[in-house]
Amino acid sequence: MELQLQHLCKQYGSKCAVDDISVNLVPGVYGLLGANGAGKTTLMRMICGILKPTSGSIRLNGKTMQELGEQYYTHLGYMPQDFGFYPDFTAREFMLYMAAVKGLSSKEARTKTEKLLDMVNLHDMADKKIKSYSGGMKQRLGIAQTELNDPSILILDEPTAGLDPKERVRFRNIISDFAKEKIVILSTHIVSDVSYIADAILMMKQGRFLLQEPMSTVTDGIRGKVWEVLVDDRRADEYSRRFCVVNLHHENNKVRLRIVNEAAPAADAYTVEPSLEDLFLYHFGEEVQNERGGYDENAG
Numbered sequence: 544m545e546l547q548l549q550h551l552c553k554q555y556g557s558k559c560a561v562d563d564i565s566v567n568l569v570p571g572v573y574g575l576l577g578a579n580g581a582g583k584t585t586l587m588r589m590i591c592g593i594l595k596p597t598s599g600s601i602r603l604n605g606k607t608m609q610e611l612g613e614q615y616y617t618h619l620g621y622m623p624q625d626f627g628f629y630p631d632f633t634a635r636e637f638m639l640y641m642a643a644v645k646g647l648s649s650k651e652a653r654t655k656t657e658k659l660l661d662m663v664n665l666h667d668m669a670d671k672k673i674k675s676y677s678g679g680m681k682q683r684l685g686i687a688q689t690e691l692n693d694p695s696i697l698i699l700d701e702p703t704a705g706l707d708p709k710e711r712v713r714f715r716n717i718i719s720d721f722a723k724e725k726i727v728i729l730s731t732h733i734v735s736d737v738s739y740i741a742d743a744i745l746m747m748k749q750g751r752f753l754l755q756e757p758m759s760t761v762t763d764g765i766r767g768k769v770w771e772v773l774v775d776d777r778r779a780d781e782y783s784r785r786f787c788v789v790n791l792h793h794e795n796n797k798v799r800l801r802i803v804n805e806a807a808p809a810a811d812a813y814t815v816e817p818s819l820e821d822l823f824l825y826h827f828g829e830e831v832q833n834e835r836g837g838y839d840e841n842a843g
C-alpha cells in the first residue's frame with residue numbers, strides 16, 4: 544500500500560497553509576511534528592478529503608482520490624482534534640451509531656463494538672454516558688471508533704493533547720496495537736509521544752516539510768550541536784537568555800544545562816547524544832522560547 548502526496552498546496556486567501564508537500568507513505572507510524580500553525584491539521588484534513596487542495600494530488604496505490612471516489616473513504620480512519628462526541632450517548636450507543644454511519648451491518652456493528660471497547664479498556668464503562676468520561680477515556684473512545692471500518696490509513700490529530708502522563712502511555716500502546724500494517728499519521732506537539740512509537744518523522748514548518756527521516760537517523764543532522772555544561776546560577780541565567788536551553792538540572796550548587804547550538808556555548812561544554820526533543824527545539828526553539836519569554840537569538 545502506498546499513499547502519495549504530490550505537490551500538495553492549500554491556500555487560505557493569501558495565506559499558504561500547506562506549501563508544495565510531496566511524500567510517499569508506506570505502512571508505518573509517522574510522527575507529524577511542528578509548532579502551532581505549521582499546517583499539520585490542514586494537511587491531515589486534505590488527506591481525509593475534508594478540505595480540497597488548492598493544487599497537487601493525493602493518490603492511493605496509484606489512483607487519485609477522485610478516481611477512487613467513495614472507495615477512498617473506506618480506507619480511512621480519522622480522529623480530529625476536537626472530536627464531536629454526543630455527551631448523552633453511552634460509549635456503546637456511540638460506537639453503534641458510528642458503525643451505522645460507516646455502513647456496517649448491525650451484526651458486524653455489534654461484534655466490532657464489543658471487541659473494540661474491550662481493546663481500549665472501556666468495556667466496563669460502556670453503558671455510562673460519555674459526559675461522565677475523563678479526557679483520556681474520551682480519547683480512547685475516539686480511537687476505537689476509527690477502527691470500526693478496519694482502515695488502512697489512520698489519521699490522528701493531536702490525540703494525546705490534555706492527557707496526563709499515565710493516560711498518554713496507555714493511549715500510545717493502543718496506537719501501537721492498532722498500527723499494524725497501516726499508514727498511521729500522528730500529529731502532536733508532544734515529542735515524547737512520537738519518539739516511542741514512530742517509525743519516521745515528518746517535521747513541518749510554515750507549510751513545508753523541513754525533514755522527512757526514518758526514526759533511526761532523524762537526529763543525525765544535529766550530532767555535534769547538542770552540548771552540556773555545568774555552571775553556577777549566574778552563568779545559568781546568562782546562558783538561558785543567550786542560548787536554546789533544552790534542559791536544566793540542579794546539582795548541588797551548580798546547574799547542568801543542555802543546550803542546542805551550532806558552536807560550543809563555552810570552552811568547558813561537551814557534546815552529548817542528540818534526542819528528538821533536541822531536534823525539535825533546534826528547529827522550533829525560537830518559537831517555543833518566544834512563548835516562554837525569549838532568548839536573545841543574536842547573543843550567541
Ligand SMILES: Nc1ncnc2c1ncn2[C@@H]1O[C@H](COP(=O)(O)OP(=O)(O)OP(=O)(O)O)[C@@H](O)[C@H]1O
Binds near residue numbers: 559580585
Ligand atoms: N480556515 C482557515 N482560514 C484561514 N486561515 C487558516 C484556516 N485554517 C488554518 N488557517 C491558517 O493556516 C495555518 C496552518 O493552520 P493549521 O491549523 O493547519 O496548523 P497546525 O499545524 O495544525 O496548528 P495547531 O498545532 O495550532 O493546530 C495557520 O496559520 C492558520 O492560522
